[in-house]
Amino acid sequence: MASSSPIIDSRSIAMVLIGTIAGFFISRIINTTPPPTILGSTKEDSDNKATDLAPPASQQKVPTQEPDDDSDDGEYADFVGYDEECKLVLVVRTDLGMTKGKIAAQASHATLACYKALQKASTKSRSSKTKKNSTLHRWEHYGQAKIAVQVKSEEELLVLQAQAISLGLCAKIIHDAGRTQIASGSATCLGVGPGPRSVVDKVTGGLKLL
Numbered sequence: 001m002a003s004s005s006p007i008i009d010s011r012s013i014a015m016v017l018i019g020t021i022a023g024f025f026i027s028r029i030i031n032t033t034p035p036p037t038i039l040g041s042t043k044e045d046s047d048n049k050a051t052d053l054a055p056p057a058s059q060q061k062v063p064t065q066e067p068d069d070d071s072d073d074g075e076y077a078d079f080v081g082y083d084e085e086c087k088l089v090l091v092v093r094t095d096l097g098m099t100k101g102k103i104a105a106q107a108s109h110a111t112l113a114c115y116k117a118l119q120k121a122s123t124k125s126r127s128s129k130t131k132k133n134s135t136l137h138r139w140e141h142y143g144q145a146k147i148a149v150q151v152k153s154e155e156e157l158l159v160l161q162a163q164a165i166s167l168g169l170c171a172k173i174i175h176d177a178g179r180t181q182i183a184s185g186s187a188t189c190l191g192v193g194p195g196p197r198s199v200v201d202k203v204t205g206g207l208k209l210l
Contacts, residue, residue, distance in 0.1 A: 076121050077168025079135050082196035086138045087145035088114060089204040091160055091190040095152045096182050103189075103210075106174055107148060110191030113172040118194065139194035149207035154187045161190055164203045169195045 079086075090107045092098075098106070118136040139145070151157060157173055164171035172191045178184025193200050 075168070076118065076135075076170055077195075079168070079196050079199065082199070085142060085145060085197045086135055086194045087147060087197055087200055088139065088191060088193040088195075089200055090146060090148045090210075091157060091192065091204060091207065092148060092150050092210050093152065093154065093157065093188055094150045094210075096186060096188065098181060098188065102181055106176065106189040107191075109174045110172055110189045111146065113174065114170050114191040114193060117170050117172060135194055135196070144194075147204075148210040149204055150210045151207065157187050157190045160192065160203055164192045164200075167195075167199055167202060169193055169199060169203065 088111060090110050092103055092107060115136070118134075122134045122136050151160070161171040161173055169192055173187050174189045174191075176182055176184070176186050176188050178186065182188070192203055
């Protein structure tokens with residue numbers, strides 16, 4: 001029995017040494033291993049997720065810009081002595097190749113520009129009787145007639161605008177912002193009036209219907 005003690009001691013020492021070495025390497029492995037990722041919540045994954053949620057540039061909405069309208073010089077005639085229908089004529093350029101929807105949008109801008117200009121002029125009038133008999137008032141209460149005609153160049157728009165202004169009519173040219181179909185700043189449509197039919201016809205009476 002005494003002879004077996006050295007063997008047991010050797011085995012015990014060997015086991016202690018092996019355990020110490022194994023513990024050392026296990027602790028090194030634990031200290032160098034990065035903490036586990038929980039549900040993909042790393043910064044890189046968060047950045048990728050934010051990128052995925054953002055819509056493509058082609059689908060991002062661009063703030064719309066209202067087309068500019070020209071400011072015509074001079075005062076508008078009141079046309080008090082004209083007892084006839086008043087109308088607004090929208091002169092559209094056909095050489096730009098605008099779609100029907102685009103034409104409708106530009107004509108709407110011209111209508112609003114003319115209306116706001118005459119409304120502003122009417123507001124400046126101190127006489128309530130003058131306001132009641134104004135061209136804008138008559139146009140509003142008698143059908144708001146609107147006629148669409150066509151031209152083929154910007155030069156024609158400018159000539160027609162000058163003629164309308166010389167007769168005391170409101171004349172507004174609309175320039176497109178150029179975000180969709182045509183070049184920025186293109187003159188697309190001219191609004192003439194509202195004004196007495198006989199006066200407006202002196203400017204646009206010879207043009208073809210759109």
